Amino acid sequence: MKRFAYGMIAGVVAFVAGLLAGYSALTIGWPSSLPAPAIGRLIHVDEKLRFLRDRPELDPRILAVGSSIAWRQLDGLAFGAAAGGRARFFNGATAFLKIHQTADLLDFYLAHFRHVDTVLILTNQEDFSDCTTLPAAMLDHGAAAEYAFGDWPSVYFYFRYFSPQRYLRAASSLVRRRRPLVGDLYLDAYGSGPVMVPASKERGLRYRPVDPDPACTDDLIALSHRLTARKLRLVVVFPPIHPDYRKAYPETVAWTERTVARLTAETAADKTLIVPLYDDPRFAAEDFYDAYHLQWPGAQRLSAIVAAIMAQPGTRKPAADGDSAVPIAEAAGDQSPQNKTSPHGTP
Amino acid sequence: MLFNSPEFLLGFLPATLIVFFLVGATLGPARAQLWLVAASLFFYGWWRLEFLPLLVVSICFNYAVGRALSRRPRRWLLMLGIAGNLAALGWFKYSGFLAAAIDELTGAGLPIPQIALPLAISFYTFQQIAYLVDANAGNAERTSPARYALFVVFFPQLIAGPIVHHRELIEQFERPDVYRPRTTTLILGIAAFALGLFKKVILADPLGTQALLAFGPSVDGTAPGFADSWYGAIAYALQLYFDFSGYSDMAIGLGLMFGIRLPVNFASPYKSASIVEFWSRWHMTLTRFLTAYIYNPISIAITRRRAAAGKPLFRPSVPKTAPFLMQMALPTLVTMGLAGIWHGAGWQFAIFGLLHGAMLVVNHGWRLLRRALGFGRPQGWATRGLGVLVTFLAVTVSFVFFRSANLDQALAILRGMAGLGGEVVKVARLGAPEPGTVGPLAALLSRFASLQGLVVVGGLAVVWLLPSAPQYIETLSGTVSARIGSLRRLLRWPLLRPRQWAAIAYAGNNPLQGAAIGILLSLALLRALSVAPSEFLYFTF
Numbered sequence: 091m092k093r094f095a096y097g098m099i100a101g102v103v104a105f106v107a108g109l110l111a112g113y114s115a116l117t118i119g120w121p122s123s124l125p126a127p128a129i130g131r132l133i134h135v136d137e138k139l140r141f142l143r144d145r146p147e148l149d150p151r152i153l154a155v156g157s158s159i160a161w162r163q164l165d166g167l168a169f170g171a172a173a174g175g176r177a178r179f180f181n182g183a184t185a186f187l188k189i190h191q192t193a194d195l196l197d198f199y200l201a202h203f204r205h206v207d208t209v210l211i212l213t214n215q216e217d218f219s220d221c222t223t224l225p226a227a228m229l230d231h232g233a234a235a236e237y238a239f240g241d242w243p244s245v246y247f248y249f250r251y252f253s254p255q256r257y258l259r260a261a262s263s264l265v266r267r268r269r270p271l272v273g274d275l276y277l278d279a280y281g282s283g284p285v286m287v288p289a290s291k292e293r294g295l296r297y298r299p300v301d302p303d304p305a306c307t308d309d310l311i312a313l314s315h316r317l318t319a320r321k322l323r324l325v326v327v328f329p330p331i332h333p334d335y336r337k338a339y340p341e342t343v344a345w346t347e348r349t350v351a352r353l354t355a356e357t358a359a360d361k362t363l364i365v366p367l368y369d370d371p372r373f374a375a376e377d378f379y380d381a382y383h384l385q386w387p388g389a390q391r392l393s394a395i396v397a398a399i400m401a402q403p404g405t406r407k408p409a410a411d412g413d414s415a416v417p418i419a420e421a422a423g424d425q426s427p428q429n430k431t432s433p434h435g436t437p
Numbered sequence: 438m439l440f441n442s443p444e445f446l447l448g449f450l451p452a453t454l455i456v457f458f459l460v461g462a463t464l465g466p467a468r469a470q471l472w473l474v475a476a477s478l479f480f481y482g483w484w485r486l487e488f489l490p491l492l493v494v495s496i497c498f499n500y501a502v503g504r505a506l507s508r509r510p511r512r513w514l515l516m517l518g519i520a521g522n523l524a525a526l527g528w529f530k531y532s533g534f535l536a537a538a539i540d541e542l543t544g545a546g547l548p549i550p551q552i553a554l555p556l557a558i559s560f561y562t563f564q565q566i567a568y569l570v571d572a573n574a575g576n577a578e579r580t581s582p583a584r585y586a587l588f589v590v591f592f593p594q595l596i597a598g599p600i601v602h603h604r605e606l607i608e609q610f611e612r613p614d615v616y617r618p619r620t621t622t623l624i625l626g627i628a629a630f631a632l633g634l635f636k637k638v639i640l641a642d643p644l645g646t647q648a649l650l651a652f653g654p655s656v657d658g659t660a661p662g663f664a665d666s667w668y669g670a671i672a673y674a675l676q677l678y679f680d681f682s683g684y685s686d687m688a689i690g691l692g693l694m695f696g697i698r699l700p701v702n703f704a705s706p707y708k709s710a711s712i713v714e715f716w717s718r719w720h721m722t723l724t725r726f727l728t729a730y731i732y733n734p735i736s737i738a739i740t741r742r743r744a745a746a747g748k749p750l751f752r753p754s755v756p757k758t759a760p761f762l763m764q765m766a767l768p769t770l771v772t773m774g775l776a777g778i779w780h781g782a783g784w785q786f787a788i789f790g791l792l793h794g795a796m797l798v799v800n801h802g803w804r805l806l807r808r809a810l811g812f813g814r815p816q817g818w819a820t821r822g823l824g825v826l827v828t829f830l831a832v833t834v835s836f837v838f839f840r841s842a843n844l845d846q847a848l849a850i851l852r853g854m855a856g857l858g859g860e861v862v863k864v865a866r867l868g869a870p871e872p873g874t875v876g877p878l879a880a881l882l883s884r885f886a887s888l889q890g891l892v893v894v895g896g897l898a899v900v901w902l903l904p905s906a907p908q909y910i911e912t913l914s915g916t917v918s919a920r921i922g923s924l925r926r927l928l929r930w931p932l933l934r935p936r937q938w939a940a941i942a943y944a945g946n947n948p949l950q951g952a953a954i955g956i957l958l959s960l961a962l963l964r965a966l967s968v969a970p971s972e973f974l975y976f977t978f
Contacts, residue, residue: 093948096948101956106959128969233968253969254639259888259889
């Protein structure tokens with residue numbers, strides 16, 4: 091039995107040595123195949139944390155959050171100049187997030203980025219479901235901060251967040267998935283995930299209407315109040331929806347109209363701007379690769395429009411206390427849903 | 438406290454083990470027993486302290502009644518003891534279910550009690566009822582309160598079995614050598630624990646994620662597609678086996694570390710070629726108890742009644758329909774129905790049990806018919822392979838009831854398995870195939886061929902090709918040559934012949950096998966101690 095026991099000890103040592111060797115080989119030889127540590131509940135969140143770890147200089151003033159609607163449709167170039175450079179705009183959005191999950195991730199970012207003055211959310215009906223059924227937390231804030239902003243070596247996190255199946259699955263496709271404009275995990279210099287879907291991979295409208303959860307709207311309103319209390323400006327954009335989808339599912343359009351109206355009314359006293367662009371006629375069917383996502387050129391045009399709206403004198407005024415880097419908030423007497431923004435965001 | 442939790446692996450287990458042997462060596466067995474009782478109660482109370490008094494009261498009550506019955510058997514006292522146990526079990530486990538069922542039938546608007554279920558109440562109630570029955574029959578030795586308490590609360594088997602018989606545990610605690618650390622049992626224990634932990638965290642947990650392909654979308658009664666239903670159901674059948682048998686292996690390993698041999702609970706059940714064989718390999722200690730304490734008493738009572746009434750009795754050599762139905766089919770259905778309800782309070786569990794009861798009756802009937810018609814026992818690999826496949830699929834279907842939250846969900850998945858379900862709407866992901874673009878069988882095959890499907894295919898390979906963990910541990914303990922005959926019988930199905938397996942798996946306790954176990958243990962420990970959160974499913978699929 092002793093020989094067996096010695097074998098067991100040797101096996102343990104060999105295993106640990108093998109893991110370290112494998113990690114070293116990947117780090118040195120194939121860094122593009124090394125997934126980020128499995129700290130979050132989505133690989134997309136993990137990749138975002140890796141992005142943050144790799145860019146310690148990041149200090150955004152404008153912080154974008156949300157689901158893929160925000161992640162894939164914001165061109166940092168359009169915002170970076172106004173914000174004061176590449177390091178001052180960060181797209182922290184990631185795939186699949188519902189409104190309450192977005193709020194949770196935003197709290198994580200705001201705990202570290204102290205100079206944010208504007209939070210930008212691009213959203214639509216898809217993000218307004220399951221807020222009472224799905225857990226809000228996509229990651230452990232403390233652990234994520236240790237990795238994203240701390241000094242511990244990466245290898246510690248791979249052992250602490252050991253998930254072989256996840257790592258193997260990710261590593262097998264990471265090179266492809268990180269390919270610019272093609273891969274779903276590609277992150278540009280601003281943290282955005284621009285995509286160009288070729289005609290051969292067209293997905294049609296892809297989405298169907300969801301059953302909206304009113305709690306999601308409540309969560310967004312609560313977020314608006316919270317941000318205002320912290321003297322932060324919130325900009326909520328409902329970006330263009332594919333014209334064919336609007337025709338096929340008028341109930342989604344009706345829901346969006348109602349939600350915009352409710353949000354506008356209930357955040358009237360906040361530093362919040364609601365921008366309804368869901369039926370903007372400047373975006374045609376060929377601009378989309380599914381019901382909700384624009385191809386990258388369309389996303390760039392949308393970004394320019396949103397940036398222009400955010401910069402409009404009519405939507406800004408000096409803050410009362412004057413301590414904000416970019417004073418914001420609507421004119422006090424201009425709070426009706428129709429007048430809160432220009433109807434289609436025309437600059 | 439779970440066996441795969443950091444607080445157990447890094448704190449409770451080493452501390453309990455070291456103090457147990459220290460106390461055993463310095464203060465003697467009686468104090469070591471008290472230490473183990475105290476540690477086991479701590480282990481139990483870690484989950485929810487408020488249920489600890491119930492466990493202690495249950496032990497005191499049953500010990501007192503059992504002691505009185507061993508001194509002088511009395512039927513009324515036995516009935517009182519059993520009623521006390523069943524009352525506690527009924528209140529905590531079944532009152533909500535019964536109230537809901539009565540309310541649904543009568544529409545009386547009854548209040549449905551929301552009662553938290555004390556952990557392991559089914560297990561320790563069952564074990565202690567058996568003790569009372571044996572005490573009344575003069576088959577239970579009188580023992581000290583500490584040893585009795587240890588029989589009930591010994592932490593390796595307290596939460597989920599194996600369901601031990603009082604004799605096999607109490608007798609071992611009476612042996613003085615148990616209180617001295619022995620290298621052999623310690624190493625064997627670590628090896629068994631490693632295999633169990635590996636099954637739990639490396640195989641079962643990922644399979645649970647795969648199973649959600651069927652059990653996730655069906656939670657609201659929506660029938661999943663054919664491929665998702667079968668794939669998810671098979672993944673769940675494997676998950677349940679690896680989870681439960683992994684837990685049993687860990688329990689056996691922990692027992693060995695303390696020098697205690699717990700009974701084997703699983704012997705490669707998915708290699709069974711019939712449902713009768715399946716129940717002789719699946720949750721074997723439960724089958725043993727069901728047979729001894731429910732099936733046999735019912736069957737004997739019916740037989741006596743029929744004999745007293747002068748009715749024909751069942752004889753396997755000359756099978757007749759009425760005796761078969763009354764003496765075999767009826768007790769089987771009642772026993773399995775109760776077994777189903779024992780697993781959980783819900784109609785789906787009752788149907789699970791009755792379904793297995795019906796399959797057992799058909800299986801027994803078929804055997805009798807085959808014998809009556811003069812057909813011999815089926816021979817050959819092909820026949821056995823077909824039997825294994827059919828049995829596995831039948832069991833997989835039955836486990837749909839076991840896993841479902843309610844009957845509606847189970848029926849939805851069965852509709853899906855019958856090809857009557859719709860396709861599940863996929864969440865957008867670049868490069869994902871559009872649903873409904875391939876046929877159902879091709880879709881099912883593509884599931885198995887995917888990267889995620891590897892864990893299912895790997896799981897099938899493990900259950901069909903490898904020996905069970907307890908069989909392997911037996912080979913390490915040096916008793917292989919004495920047991921190789923029985924092992925061969927258990928290993929009929931693998932593609933390799935038993936002799937080839939003997940060369941590979943039973944090569945003895947050499948360092949290479951030790952290294953393999955060391956690697957499995959490291960992998961499983963690292964995963965168990967990992968704090969990586971579970972992934973969101975809409976990403977995975």
